[in-house]
Structures are given as C-alpha cells and as structure tokens.
Amino acid sequence: MLRPIVVGLDGSRESLTAADWAAREALLRGRPLRLVHAWEGLPSDAADLPELEVPRHWAWRILRTAMDRLHEKYPQVPLSGDQIARPAADALVTATAESELLVLGSRAFSGIGGFMAGSVASATVAHAERPVVLVRADRTAEDEHLPDAAGLPSTVTPYRAVVVGLDPAHSCEELLAFAFESAALHTAPLRVLHTWQLPYIPVSAEAKARRALRGTAVRRLDRVLGPWREKYPSVELHAMTEEGRPAQRLLEVTKDAGLLVVGRRIRPAVLGTRTGPVTHAVVHHARCPVAVVPHE
Structure with missing residues (x-):
C-alpha cells in the first residue's frame, strides 16, 4: 500500500x-x-x-x-x-x-x-x-516554475531548482535521497551546497589556508556525490562549495529556487529534540518551500 x-x-x-x-x-x-x-x-x-x-x-x-x-x-x-x-x-x-x-x-x-x-x-x-x-x-503553482520567455508567471515552463544544504562530515544519505528524488520527479536542476569557514588565523596565513580548505571541501563533496551522480544520471547537478555561514549562504542560493532541503539529526530521547541552528534559520526565513528531512 x-x-x-x-x-x-x-x-x-x-x-x-x-x-x-x-x-x-x-x-x-x-x-x-x-x-x-x-x-x-x-x-x-x-x-x-x-x-x-x-x-x-x-x-x-x-x-x-x-x-x-x-x-x-x-x-x-x-x-x-x-x-x-x-x-x-x-x-x-x-x-x-x-x-x-x-x-x-x-x-x-x-x-x-x-x-x-x-x-x-x-x-x-x-x-x-x-x-x-x-x-x-503566498506560494502558487506558478512559483514552482521559471517565468516564460516574456518574464511572466507560468505553469508550463521548467521547474525551478531544488537546493540541498549538505555537510559531508555527517551522514547524509536520507537527505540526498530526498533531494535527488525531488529533482528527478520535477525534472529540475539540483544544487548541492556545502559551506566552509576560515578559522581565526594570522592574516599572513589566510590565503594559503583558504586554498587548502576550499580544496578539501571540493574533494569531500565530490566523494559524497559520486554514487548519486551514477544513480541519477538524468539530474542536472551543480555541486557548490562556498565560504560563509551556512544559513546565510543557503538563503542566498534559494532566492530563485523551487524547494530547499535541509536535515535534522535524530537525537536520543535523553538529549531532547531540536532542529539545529541552520535548519531553524532557513525554516523561518526562506521564501520557497522547505523540506526538513530527519537523518541519523
């Protein structure tokens, strides 16, 4: 059933x-x-x-x-x-x-x-x-689609992109499964965003550290997305690694999106329940629909 x-x-x-x-x-x-x-x-x-x-x-x-x-x-x-x-x-x-x-x-x-x-x-x-x-x-069916050639709302143009915020350091199978399936069902592009931040270090070392952190972020994301590229070859995938605060960057990337997908870690009952600061922020401020996916 x-x-x-x-x-x-x-x-x-x-x-x-x-x-x-x-x-x-x-x-x-x-x-x-x-x-x-x-x-x-x-x-x-x-x-x-x-x-x-x-x-x-x-x-x-x-x-x-x-x-x-x-x-x-x-x-x-x-x-x-x-x-x-x-x-x-x-x-x-x-x-x-x-x-x-x-x-x-x-x-x-x-x-x-x-x-x-x-x-x-x-x-x-x-x-x-x-x-x-x-x-x-205020969400309408037209908002799920790109404007037509004249810039007018439409329900027959392609769907807007699906965006998913990802931290490759944690388990993200459920999150990616939901995001890829949603993109495939809507024949929509999928933007996968992984953010990183430069720690406090001497100014003289910032440029070298920034290059190293960016390279590590790209490699981590590519490693996680590899099997999903093979499983969903028809999905137009955009892997994005950007410096900045996760919530702020997600809100910027989703300004023209059709759906934002974020995660919520499942916690033991003794630790209570919470959505996490990034999910909490985007739930309250994103204009597009937000999917909150529980994961281990």
Missing part, C-alpha cells in the same frame, strides 16, 4: 496553500493525499453537550470544505480526510509515521500566529519520523 502525503489542516490560508502544494506533489509522485485536522474537543463523556455543537460543526466544515475544493481541482488524486481528537502536534507526528511526507502551512517568523509562529510546527518538525515540508501562504 502506498504511503500517503499528509497535510496538517487548520483552516488558515497557510494550510490551504500547503494542501494545494501537497496535491500537486501527490499527483507527481503517484501518491494518495490525506488531510488531517486535529481538534481536541472534550472527553467523550461530554460529547452530547450542546455547547460543543458549534465548534464541532466548524471543525468538520474546515475539513469538508478543503476536501471538496481539492477534489474539484485535482480529481486524479485519491483523497481522504480525518478529524483526530488529539493535540495537533501529537496527531501530526503520529500521522507522519505512516506517510511519505507531511506538509504544513507556514509563515515568516513574525510572532502573529500560524503553524510556524507557535509550538505546533516546531514540535512536529522536531519529532517527525518522515520529511516535513513547510509551505508559505
């Missing part, structure tokens, strides 16, 4: 945009689409209280309206919806265990609500066992 693409739905503009993005992705990947709306409500022994009728009605309406709209726009995509009586983060994390990927709506870091300004998405991204894709409210 095919794993579905799951969307966390809360009725916001962000989550509806995420549902559209997920439907297009489901179409490309040949996957079913599952909408999940989490609403705690009250215990079952209070289920007949009249004051629950209105919130229950609106909770169901959020799900039903979204399903009707998506079925009309993407009739080829197998679609299902579930209302789960659990806290949102718990429901979404549980849903990812049986999903291909989870898609959430997000806002830029502003502190005014929405998934990414609160604890729901942060907890979901930090605990999810499968990739989580975060999509901004």
Whole structure:
C-alpha cells in the first residue's frame, strides 16, 4: 500500500496553500493525499453537550470544505480526510509515521500566529519520523516554475531548482535521497551546497589556508556525490562549495529556487529534540518551500 502525503489542516490560508502544494506533489509522485485536522474537543463523556455543537460543526466544515475544493481541482488524486481528537502536534507526528511526507502551512517568523509562529510546527518538525515540508501562504503553482520567455508567471515552463544544504562530515544519505528524488520527479536542476569557514588565523596565513580548505571541501563533496551522480544520471547537478555561514549562504542560493532541503539529526530521547541552528534559520526565513528531512 502506498504511503500517503499528509497535510496538517487548520483552516488558515497557510494550510490551504500547503494542501494545494501537497496535491500537486501527490499527483507527481503517484501518491494518495490525506488531510488531517486535529481538534481536541472534550472527553467523550461530554460529547452530547450542546455547547460543543458549534465548534464541532466548524471543525468538520474546515475539513469538508478543503476536501471538496481539492477534489474539484485535482480529481486524479485519491483523497481522504480525518478529524483526530488529539493535540495537533501529537496527531501530526503520529500521522507522519505512516506517510511519505507531511506538509504544513507556514509563515515568516513574525510572532502573529500560524503553524510556524507557535509550538505546533516546531514540535512536529522536531519529532517527525518522515520529511516535513513547510509551505508559505503566498506560494502558487506558478512559483514552482521559471517565468516564460516574456518574464511572466507560468505553469508550463521548467521547474525551478531544488537546493540541498549538505555537510559531508555527517551522514547524509536520507537527505540526498530526498533531494535527488525531488529533482528527478520535477525534472529540475539540483544544487548541492556545502559551506566552509576560515578559522581565526594570522592574516599572513589566510590565503594559503583558504586554498587548502576550499580544496578539501571540493574533494569531500565530490566523494559524497559520486554514487548519486551514477544513480541519477538524468539530474542536472551543480555541486557548490562556498565560504560563509551556512544559513546565510543557503538563503542566498534559494532566492530563485523551487524547494530547499535541509536535515535534522535524530537525537536520543535523553538529549531532547531540536532542529539545529541552520535548519531553524532557513525554516523561518526562506521564501520557497522547505523540506526538513530527519537523518541519523
């Protein structure tokens, strides 16, 4: 049975945009689409209280309206919806265990609500066992493609590039698998970015150290990418080794990208969960969708 693409739905503009993005992705990947709306409500022994009728009605309406709209726009995509009586983060994390990927709506870091300004998405991204894709409210199907010859938005031009941030010093198989597969599915170029920084050394030694570090970075990246070049020969690959802070360089490289892929190391429970500073920064500031891929 095919794993579905799951969307966390809360009725916001962000989550509806995420549902559209997920439907297009489901179409490309040949996957079913599952909408999940989490609403705690009250215990079952209070289920007949009249004051629950209105919130229950609106909770169901959020799900039903979204399903009707998506079925009309993407009739080829197998679609299902579930209302789960659990806290949102718990429901979404549980849903990812049986999903291909989870898609959430997000806002830029502003502190005014929405998934990414609160604890729901942060907890979901930090605990999810499968990739989580975060999509901004202003994202359209045209934004996934390059402009046409006249510079106008289009849905029939080639897809924009997929970008993945990589540290070859750590395990990155899951990260590269997701990035290469996404690029192949969209027939999009793949930019693999590895950044390095010059340590504090005397000025007189900087030029020599810079050449050495750049050469080491290039060799490391080429060694990691070698098997993937052979596995995905049709993917147009751009290996990039650049000096600078990882988050800053990733944000610069993704200004015209269609998808940014970053990793989250899976940590033992005793150490807690965190997304890491680079992932945290790009999740809040990148304009394109961001895929956070858990890895060892």
